[in-house]
Amino acid sequence: MSTTQGARARARIEVTAAIKDEARRQLAADGAVKLSLRAVARELGMVSSALYRYFPSRDDLLTALIIDAYDSLGETAEAAHSEAADAGHVHRWTTVCEAVRGWAQDHPHEYALIYGTPVPGYTAPDSTVPAAARVGLLLIGIVRDAHEAAVLTTPPLPAELRPEAERMAADFAPGLPPAVAPALVAAWAELYGLVGFELFGQFHRMVEERERFFRHSVRRLAHTVGLPDHPEPDVLPGK
Numbered sequence: 001m002s003t004t005q006g007a008r009a010r011a012r013i014e015v016t017a018a019i020k021d022e023a024r025r026q027l028a029a030d031g032a033v034k035l036s037l038r039a040v041a042r043e044l045g046m047v048s049s050a051l052y053r054y055f056p057s058r059d060d061l062l063t064a065l066i067i068d069a070y071d072s073l074g075e076t077a078e079a080a081h082s083e084a085a086d087a088g089h090v091h092r093w094t095t096v097c098e099a100v101r102g103w104a105q106d107h108p109h110e111y112a113l114i115y116g117t118p119v120p121g122y123t124a125p126d127s128t129v130p131a132a133a134r135v136g137l138l139l140i141g142i143v144r145d146a147h148e149a150a151v152l153t154t155p156p157l158p159a160e161l162r163p164e165a166e167r168m169a170a171d172f173a174p175g176l177p178p179a180v181a182p183a184l185v186a187a188w189a190e191l192y193g194l195v196g197f198e199l200f201g202q203f204h205r206m207v208e209e210r211e212r213f214f215r216h217s218v219r220r221l222a223h224t225v226g227l228p229d230h231p232e233p234d235v236l237p238g239k
Contacts, residue, residue: 016054018044020068023061028109032119037061059122062113066124067131069110074134076103081138089146090222096138097191097218104195111199115192136188140173143184146227147176153226155183180226187221194218 022040037058041051055061080099084092104111114132146152157165157179168181194217197203198210207213 019051019054019061020065023065024109027113032062032113035062062119062122063125063128066114066128069107069114070128070131070134072107072110073100073103074131077135077138089142089151089227090219092142093139093222093227094215094218096135098215100135100191101195101214104199108199115196139188140184143180143225143227144176151228154179155224155226157182183225187225190221191218
């Protein structure tokens with residue numbers, strides 16, 4: 001790459017970052033529904049036609065922000081999990097869940113973008129899926145480790161749900177007992193429900209000790225997916 005090409009590439013990266021930063025500011029101020037490429041361009045002192053060279057449409061900009069948010073959440077959860085890698089399964093599960101809660105509290109508007117009210121007229125493309133899956137894959141990995149260590153308890157499964165459970169397991173949890181898959185989906189939904197209820201004020205005048213309540217709740221979720229419900233050392237001997 002020539003010096004000129006390198007400078008252009010760096011300039012494009014810088015302008016792209018500035019566009020995203022301004023878009024996030026507008027999300028915080030007005031919400032995703034009112035996000036406008038023209039408004040972003042105006043605040044940055046750009047003509048609209050120039051901004052369209054970076055993001056051809058509002059939906060393209062939304063997609064970029066959504067992927068960034070999912071990746072930021074995923075990186076936070078993965079970093080927390082790496083620090084607890086030698087701990088017991090329930091401790092690792094709880095650590096990941098607490099990292100999700102902490103990220104949401106630090107980035108409420110980005111959390112609302114990815115787990116709040118859908119933006120009318122916008123459909124997230126498949127390109128968002130890898131980033132969106134990062135936290136789920138962490139939790140599945142913890143359950144898989146427990147299964148391989150022969151300490152996973154298979155959750156109960158109604159006979160009428162078995163075909164769907166088998167489909168789910170083949171789709172996103174291969175190698176795990178089919179009965180675990182619906183329990184994982186329910187736990188995933190409940191995790192984000194707990195985070196969202198706290199973040200958006202539904203626990204007001206209902207739950208006061210929210211950190212303790214959250215930790216208790218996600219430990220219960222760990223047990224519903226089959227992780228050991230007996231006392232388990234947080235850190236393995238010698239660690």
